[in-house]
Amino acid sequence: MERLQKAIANSGYTSRRKAEDLIKAGRVSVNGSIVSELGTKVNYNDVISIDGKIINKEVEKEYYLLNKPRNCICSLNDEKGRKTVTSIIETNTRIYPVGRLDYDTTGLIILTNDGELANILMHPSNNVEKVYVAKIEGILSKDEIAKLVKGISIDGVVCKPKRFRVKRIDEDKNNELVEITIVEGRNHIVKRLFNSLNHEVIKLKRERYAFLDVSDLKSGEYRILSLKEVKRLYNLKSK
Ligand code: URA
Numbered sequence: 001m002e003r004l005q006k007a008i009a010n011s012g013y014t015s016r017r018k019a020e021d022l023i024k025a026g027r028v029s030v031n032g033s034i035v036s037e038l039g040t041k042v043n044y045n046d047v048i049s050i051d052g053k054i055i056n057k058e059v060e061k062e063y064y065l066l067n068k069p070r071n072c073i074c075s076l077n078d079e080k081g082r083k084t085v086t087s088i089i090e091t092n093t094r095i096y097p098v099g100r101l102d103y104d105t106t107g108l109i110i111l112t113n114d115g116e117l118a119n120i121l122m123h124p125s126n127n128v129e130k131v132y133v134a135k136i137e138g139i140l141s142k143d144e145i146a147k148l149v150k151g152i153s154i155d156g157v158v159c160k161p162k163r164f165r166v167k168r169i170d171e172d173k174n175n176e177l178v179e180i181t182i183v184e185g186r187n188h189i190v191k192r193l194f195n196s197l198n199h200e201v202i203k204l205k206r207e208r209y210a211f212l213d214v215s216d217l218k219s220g221e222y223r224i225l226s227l228k229e230v231k232r233l234y235n236l237k238s239k
Pocket of ligand 1 (some may be wrong): 098101103105188189190192
């Protein structure tokens with residue numbers, strides 16, 4: 001179940017804010033009845049209409065895998081005029097990124113107009129693994145690694161990496177390359193983990209998301225996910 005305004009936004013019809021205005025104006029109906037309550041919950045079988053026109057059925061689903069370049073923002077548009085991930089994909093469909101990578105983070109991001117799949121991938125109970133490679137300032141001590149592996153509290157919630165390994169140490173430049181696998185999706189989580197140990201993240205790339213990677217894509221390149229891959233992503237839903 002999800003909120004009506006979110007379901008409308010996920011259908012690609014309009015933004016959540018505008019969907020709220022449409023609901024309040026009495027222009028939205030669910031299964032034939034006008035609904036003007038913002039909190040109303042709907043599921044994927046409910047037929048949503050706006051001004052009498054069905055908006056959430058028979059919309060072709062699109063799925064893209066992008067190797068996000070640096071200096072590109074994970075939102076539909078940016079008031080500062082910065083490049084967005086959606087502007088890279090050639091489509092007329094209103095797609096959106098599943099989760100976020102920071103402006104300066106590179107690597108794997110999925111874009112789709114399939115709200116159901118996006119919810120599955122982002123829901124914490126489905127434990128979708130994300131593998132990041134980070135270049136960090138300084139060299140982690142044994143104690144710091146032990147703390148990290150045990151789990152670090154960020155805003156009162158512990159983030160415990162699933163896996164962690166040091167890939168390369170550069171003593172001359174006083175930095176190291178590490179690989180960290182986490183399941184949670186809080187914003188800036190990798191940077192916040194290392195910052196809490198007083199190490200700055202100089203570079204960050206998401207190399208893997210569940211079973212997907214971007215090793216076959218150059219920075220800024222994307223490809224369409226196969227039906228088989230989409231099915232495998234759906235199967236990540238915990239039973
Ligand atoms: N963690 C971060 O700190 N930044 C990202 O972009 C993704 C995960």
